[in-house]
Amino acid sequence: MLILGVGNVFRGDDAAGILAARRLAQRLPQARVRECDGDLTAALDAWNGEDCVYVVDAVASGATVGTIHRFAAHADPLPACVFRGSTHAFGIADAVEMARALGQLPQQVIVYGIEASGFEQGQPLSPAVAVVVDEVVDRIVKEVASDA
Amino acid sequence: MSAKSRTIKVDYLARVEGEGSLYVKVQKGRVVDAKLKIFEPPRFFEAFLRGRSFAEAPDITARICGICPVAYQMSAVHAIEGAFGVRVDGPLRELRRLLYCGEWIESHVLHIYMLHAPDFLGYPDAIHLAKDHPEIVQRGLELKKTGNEIVSLLGGREIHPINVRVGGFYRVPTRRELAPLRERLARARDLAEETVRLAAGLTYPDFEQDYDFVALRHPDEYPFNEGRVVSSSGLDLPVPEYEQHFTEVHVEHSNALHSVMGDGRSYFVGPMARYNLNADRLSPRARESARSAGLERVCRNPFRSILVRAVETVYACDEAMRIIDDYQPPDAPAVPIEPRAGVGHGCTEAPRGILYHRYQLADDGTIREAKIVPPTSQNQKRIEQDLHHFVQENVDLSKKDLTWKCEQAIRNYDPCISCATHFLKLEVDRSC
Numbered sequence: 001m002l003i004l005g006v007g008n009v010f011r012g013d014d015a016a017g018i019l020a021a022r023r024l025a026q027r028l029p030q031a032r033v034r035e036c037d038g039d040l041t042a043a044l045d046a047w048n049g050e051d052c053v054y055v056v057d058a059v060a061s062g063a064t065v066g067t068i069h070r071f072a073a074h075a076d077p078l079p080a081c082v083f084r085g086s087t088h089a090f091g092i093a094d095a096v097e098m099a100r101a102l103g104q105l106p107q108q109v110i111v112y113g114i115e116a117s118g119f120e121q122g123q124p125l126s127p128a129v130a131v132v133v134d135e136v137v138d139r140i141v142k143e144v145a146s147d148a
Numbered sequence: 149m150s151a152k153s154r155t156i157k158v159d160y161l162a163r164v165e166g167e168g169s170l171y172v173k174v175q176k177g178r179v180v181d182a183k184l185k186i187f188e189p190p191r192f193f194e195a196f197l198r199g200r201s202f203a204e205a206p207d208i209t210a211r212i213c214g215i216c217p218v219a220y221q222m223s224a225v226h227a228i229e230g231a232f233g234v235r236v237d238g239p240l241r242e243l244r245r246l247l248y249c250g251e252w253i254e255s256h257v258l259h260i261y262m263l264h265a266p267d268f269l270g271y272p273d274a275i276h277l278a279k280d281h282p283e284i285v286q287r288g289l290e291l292k293k294t295g296n297e298i299v300s301l302l303g304g305r306e307i308h309p310i311n312v313r314v315g316g317f318y319r320v321p322t323r324r325e326l327a328p329l330r331e332r333l334a335r336a337r338d339l340a341e342e343t344v345r346l347a348a349g350l351t352y353p354d355f356e357q358d359y360d361f362v363a364l365r366h367p368d369e370y371p372f373n374e375g376r377v378v379s380s381s382g383l384d385l386p387v388p389e390y391e392q393h394f395t396e397v398h399v400e401h402s403n404a405l406h407s408v409m410g411d412g413r414s415y416f417v418g419p420m421a422r423y424n425l426n427a428d429r430l431s432p433r434a435r436e437s438a439r440s441a442g443l444e445r446v447c448r449n450p451f452r453s454i455l456v457r458a459v460e461t462v463y464a465c466d467e468a469m470r471i472i473d474d475y476q477p478p479d480a481p482a483v484p485i486e487p488r489a490g491v492g493h494g495c496t497e498a499p500r501g502i503l504y505h506r507y508q509l510a511d512d513g514t515i516r517e518a519k520i521v522p523p524t525s526q527n528q529k530r531i532e533q534d535l536h537h538f539v540q541e542n543v544d545l546s547k548k549d550l551t552w553k554c555e556q557a558i559r560n561y562d563p564c565i566s567c568a569t570h571f572l573k574l575e576v577d578r579s580c
Binding site: 010037041042044045094097098101102103 | 211214258262273274275278279282285286289292293296306307308
């Protein structure tokens with residue numbers, strides 16, 4: 001199993017995915033944990049050969065800040081309305097579709113999107129999103145336990 | 149159609165590496181305005197650096213770009229070492245070249261396969277290309293991975309490496325650690341040569357301009373870290389004189405500065421400039437790749453930059469193998485550093501072209517002032533001129549085709565701007 005945190009710790013709520021991954025590294029010692037802060041082609045390498053992948057990324061879909069989105073990306077493409085405007089050169093939605101096109105998508109790819117309030121450079125995580133990062137971590141830990 | 153007036157307006161996008169928009173105005177069949185607007189993060193970094201220790205510069209500046217952090221680190225350490233009167237030679241210098249090889253492979257291959265090739269092959273993006281031609285995209289991903297592995301091994305991680313310091317590295321690899329890379333590079337060079345053949349088979353718009361190419365030139369090497377700043381119009385100067393000949397100017401329509409030559413002319417940096425000014429310094433195998441691909445000795449069609457990037461990828465694989473074959477670990481991972489007051493200048497060849505840094509340092513090594521001129525800034529004016537001339541020559545194309553070609557023309561120059569153009573939305577207003 002792979003946990004993939006996506007984002008940039010120096011851009012406000014874009015840090016959410018990375019921070020979630022770091023906390024999951026403590027809670028799920030059996031999982032491989034990777035951080036991606038730019039080019040998501042690295043994600044293709046990271047999950048190659050994995051059966052199960054959890055991805056956490058910040059999103060800006062227009063929903064209320066702190067909304068938790070959950071998608072089974074192995075079943076359907078990630079919705080463009082949620083993952084548009086990625087700050088990443090090659091975003092997670094691109095990585096999923098590229099893997100699907102190449103026949104390399106893991107059996108299960110669960111993507112958590114955390115609705116962000118802003119991506120300003122040099123800003124910390126907003127308090128509203130900080131709380132939700134912990135909630136996402138708890139949800140993933142529970143999911144993993146129920147899968148097992 | 150040519151008698152019509154139209155405004156091509158493309159707003160906008162946000163990406164880590166920059167934000168851009170495109171605006172072209174045509175009146176009675178004549179292009180009267182062509183603007184590329186970019187917001188550049190590096191401007192903030194110059195202020196961030198003030199008051200920080202020289203030792204922090206490589207790690208702070210690496211954060212400017214997720215695609216070419218090594219370039220920022222290299223220009224920073226060379227500038228600061230220059231100010232301190234330190235020269236890094238031998239295996240440490242070679243390892244820096246090896247690290248740069250990794251970044252060129254990563255960056256060039258990302259650009260060739262993910263950003264630029266879909267334009268030529270008629271796909272909106274690399275994912276659609278992968279559906280029809282998985283073998284092409286697969287090749288790009290495998291090749292890029294080798295670049296990632298070089299940067300990971302030498303830099304500590306793939307993006308924003310953390311192992312570079314003024315004077316050398318924090319830790320250097322053993323020969324045994326480099327051995328697996330050597331094997332992968334042999335395969336990577338084959339893939340790079342296949343990439344050259346792919347690029348050679350593409351159809352290129354017939355578009356040539358009279359450019360002033362600017363790149364580094366070294367007596368013996370294809371340039372990465374060291375050389376004089378030379379131009380196709382005869383400039384030949386040491387790096388510390390850079391600012392006497394190139395100036396950053398503010399333009400009203402953009403928050404980004406435009407870098408121009410002393411007389412206000414635009415210039416062209418990047419792979420095509422490097423190749424045109426340094427083709428004789430390529431490895432024999434890379435030269436042969438260029439020749440067999442039909443790459444002219446001096447290339448003036450910017451759309452063919454994809455082919456030049458492929459040739460440079462062959463070179464980077466070749467050079468990386470040479471360095472690994474010759475490598476003998478140094479006695480220490482870095483040379484001793486004694487800070488002193490002074491000014492240091494550094495210029496290295498980022499994947500997208502020359503990257504100039506200047507630091508004014510206090511006697512304890514505190515940074516008093518920093519100036520950073522990225523390749524993006526240097527190519528901006530030239531990109532606008534390309535857009536102007538390209539639209540003028542193709543003004544009768546449909547809105548869809550013209551927009552696509554304009555974005556492709558931008559992608560000729562710079563992966564960071566190319567990233568930005570992927571999110572551009574287009575409006576075309578036509579009036580008589």
